[in-house]
Amino acid sequence: MNPQLSEDEHDLSAMVRDFADTVVAPRSYEADTRHELPMDVVAQMGDLGLFGLPFPEEVGGQGGDYFSLCLAIEALARVDQSIAITLEAAIGLGAMPIFRYGTEEQKDTWLPDLVTGRALAGFGLTEAEAGSDAGATRTTAVLDDGEWLVNGSKQFITNSGTPISRFISVAAVTGERTRADGTVTKELSTIIVPHGTQGFTVEPAYDKVGWRASDTHPLTFEDVRVPEANLLGERGRGFANFLRTLDEGRIAVAALATGAAEGCVEESVKYAKSRNVFGVPIGRHQFIAFTIAQMQARVHTSRLAWYDAARRCDAGLSFKTEAAIAKLVASDAAMRNARDATQIFGGYGFMNESLVARQYRDSKILEIGEGTNEVQLMIIARSLGLDG
Amino acid sequence: MIKIAVLVKEVPDTWSDRRIDPGTKRVDRDGDVVIDEINEKAVEAALQVKESGGGEVTAVTMGPKNALDAVRKALAMGADAGIHIIDEALGGSDALQTSAALAAALGSRGFDLVIAGNESTDGRTAAVPAMLAERLGLSQATFLRTLTVKDGTVTGERMTDDGHVEVRASLPALVSVTEQIAEARFPNFKGIMAAKKKPVETLGLAELGIAAGDAGGANSWSVVETVAAKPPREGGTIIKDDGTAGQKLADYLASAKLI
Secondary structure: OOOOOOOOOOOOHHHHHHHHHHHHHHHHHHHHHHOOHHHHHHHHHHHHHHHHHHOOOOOOOOOOHHHHHHHHHHHOOOOEEEEEEEHHHHHHHHHHHHHHOOOOHHHHHHHHHHHOOOEEEEOOOOOOOEEEOOOOOEEEEEEOOOOOEEEEEEEEEEEOOOOOOEEEEEEEEEEEOOOOOEEEEEEEEEEEEEOOOOEEEEEOOOOOOOOOOOOOOEEEEEEEOOOOOOHEEEOOHHHHHHHHHHHHHHEEEEEEHHHHHHHHHHHHHHHHOOOOEOOHHHOOOOHHHHHHHHHHHHHHEEEEEHHHHHHHHHHHOOOOOOOOOOOOOHHHHHHHHHHHHHHHHHHHHOOOOHHHHHHHHHHHHOOOOOOOOOHHHHHHHHOOOOOO | OOEEEEEEEEOOOOOOOEEOOOOOOOOOOOOEEEEEEHHHHHHHHHHHHHHHEEEEEEEEEOOOOOHHHHHHHHHHHOOOOEEEEOOHHOOOHHHHHHHHHHHHHHHHHHEEEEEEEEOOOOOOOOOOHHHHHHHHHHHEEEEEEEOOEEEEEEEEEEEOOOOEEEEEEEEOOEEOOOOOOOOOOOOHHHHHHHHHHOOEEEOHHHHHHHHHOOOOOOOOOOOOOOOOOOOOOOOOOOOOOOHHHHHHHHHHHHHOOOO
């Protein structure tokens, strides 16, 4: 047993691994090919309590913490990154902002269905010209006659167009603020826009290279009106709030990438033991054996990195740099391991039916999403006093 | 509210290389052990009975220290309490002795329904449920693929070679269930954490009132004389199609009771 894990954590990880292998994996190829989130799998994840993992029991959650959520994400990503990111986004971007910044009424309205997986919600941050540079946000929300009037568009919004998607927390410019030194900055806030609100359109899904079963759409908002009470969190605190969301998300993506990297090792070991070339299993060839050994070393270091960042996060310590390091190391491990695994599989590794081929396509986004790896380097450099 | 006991057991993982220790002639339990899959289904059946009409489920196991994991799994799935029969002296018990120990543990507790898997994947005697029912003086309905409890009566479909027979018995009763009974649920995180706080009673020879002279392999009624490794697989039979292949194939499958 891993001394880094409590007995509960060990059992949770074992349970989700079992679920991933027996329920998720058999559906993955079809879901990827159809570019469709398998809603029955999502429902079973809900029954399992996965969507409520880091929330207290008072709001219908499972009473776990962020670490336990990351363990589940890692376990799922071994076989299916789309399913893993669906869970990560559902909690980190959907339910968590409501739990953390919502009013009692907002929590009562939205949380019960979110923490049980009966509903999904998205977070609308990225725009054509605003991603990690959230300050460049162009979408606006203006208070007009007791209602927010929202205009603008968002891109790459996860879980925004499923049959159970209920609302999007939209980052929008709600005004300007003048700092003490006289400079003027945008005031960013978050507005809850429910699905079905007039003027809110979920555009057709993207045709993605990977994460194809994950539900991702562009969104447009044209004179969308929602009640003033749909302001999520304090007005003008939007930017600070999503920075926290992004930092945590990096740990989850690091855990996801570690799972992906581990899935590549599992597949490669199986294949190296069973595939014979020139009369011996290919794993007996030192080049293959060493390649897989290297892959395993990447899994281990990635895991330790995200464990550390997640433990810090749960303990209330600063974790920004550690999260950036974990995300950098783990996404690199996933991409490299996917590349090595497809090479070990040879021609079969180029077939979409093979898990390693899917891991290869899916892993590229890990170097991009939740802050590109260049952004991670920037954060790490800044922590060393190296401001670019 | 009915009181249900469900029998669970840790067995060597059927996906691993299972072996019998040639020295002790017992199943080697040092490798990967897991709760027997049929037991997970039995637990599921017990939980469904509980959920349909109220009740309390106790998971019962007999075995060394790690056998407790099977009870914990049942508790994480939703069982309410556990009983762990553990005593060095019980090692090597045969089916008769196992049923005696289980009977001693369950005897005076007033269970209305005992649910067992029809057979374990290690010993495969498929005898313990019936023996236990006899010892406890309970009605028995074995090899059930369905199970319903209503108004003090248990009903189910008993599998036979030719089909199934509808059986029923008044409670208290013992049933054994086949793998068709239900798909076992996964425990959720809350269940895993709650399992640690549920009561598990530990019973040894003294508590069971079994004399040391009656316990364990040295005193068992059956003796394993020799053990041998399974011979390597032989090549199958090839049927060449001269117009009668379909008939031959059907005859073969019928003789193996596969159709």
